[in-house]
Amino acid sequence: MLKKILVLAALVAATPFAHAADPAEKVVRDALHSLLPLAVVDKVAKSDLPGFYEVVVSGQIAYVSADGKYLLQGSLYDVAHKQNLTDASLAKMRAQAIAKLPATKEIRFDVANPKHTVTVFTDVDCPYCRAFHKNIGQFNALGISVHYVMYPLDIHPNADKQAVAVWCSPDRNAAYTAAMNGKDPGTATCANPVSETKALGIALGINATPTVLTEDGTSVDLGKATSPQALLAELDRLSAERAKTKVAAR
């Protein structure tokens, strides 16, 4: 996609009628900078909403008017398709990012021919992450592959060291399960992706653990997944909904 844009930009630049860059984009960036001088702006792109740019700042999606006067934060709905475009953008951004995460940066509990694969941002010291992992055997038995991404929260002192210790154990999966059962993972260190996955989580607007994402980046409401069977049902429902939206969009 990026390559396409670059090629296109090069072609456009070669024509005498070309504009160097979209001037409104600079207006939008300047407006964001005046509001949030320290914020890192990850993305500025034309939004579906005419006259607005979609921006991503610290994992949050917002919309800025092309004249730089207004910032919309919340949810933007496409009325005709009854779709929350903000959620859809967030999911897309997350889906692209997790698709790029290699096995070497996750702790995977995989099954052969999974019905669903979920990516779970997890913290060794978070009680709900522990409760979630208690059912890992059942998730797998139901055909759900679980890919854990280490995302130690700042509110849990030492959770980052524990995540590293789990990562640096000879058998990561066994060490993760043991740590989730309350065993002290020790203090082993080694080269690890924890700070990288943590930065990724922040950039994707993940603000709690466990955050369970489907392959299309939708965050699963764990209130609807109170048991392994309920999680499977919710994943089935979400993928059916996705199939429907695709048909509708055609």
Add this chain to the structure above:
Amino acid sequence: MFRFVLFTLLAVCAVSASAAADPISNDPTAVVTKALHKLAPNAKIESVTAAPLAGFYAVVVDGRPVFVSTDGKYLIEGHVLDIEARRNVMDDAMAGVRKQALANIPQSKRITFAPPHPKYHVTVFTDVDCPYCREFHKQIAEYNKLGIAVDYVLFPLVIHPGADKKAQTVWCSKDRNVAYNEAMDGKALAPLACPNPIAEITNTANAIGINGTPAIFSDDGAQLGGYVPPAQLAKQLQDMAQPQAKSAP
């Protein structure tokens, strides 16, 4: 009101339908109603006004503000920040609706505690069984001394079982102010019943999105709290009375 406008428009359209392709779509209420009912079939639209943002209507629906694009294609829920003024303009539409709703509550449906020459006036949605409403009322003399006239309207919350009966008892007492004082002191009053405005106040509260007590409003519809101590409330009211001083650089 809006229904009235809509009916009038329909009547007009009936005679001039051939003149334009789709005359209804130019009517803000019709556009907004069609869009909102697509997303939420039972949504109750309370007001439609022009938004500060070109291309949008500011809409209050079920006690909440949203913006709807004038073509009815998009809806925005959340905050709309005026970047230069650092102000959420989404709230402005609420203030207009609140102002009107408050103005529609007659004096005869309020319990008033006022000083002889009030400088300011607030309406407070209150619940006899809410601890911060009691805390507020403990200091009623102090609010009055600072020149603040307080009009209570009774809004018993459903989370406090029996609060509605107590509110009714206060209302049906011979001296409502005395009964309110006693109820806020925690005194158990012998239950009374009579026609009362509690259901009506509750409807108003729901329509303007009040979901907690105390809820303090100025006459122009701005929400000042939550519980706010006397000196701070006086300061807020004073600042509001002199907006030019506040906006000076």
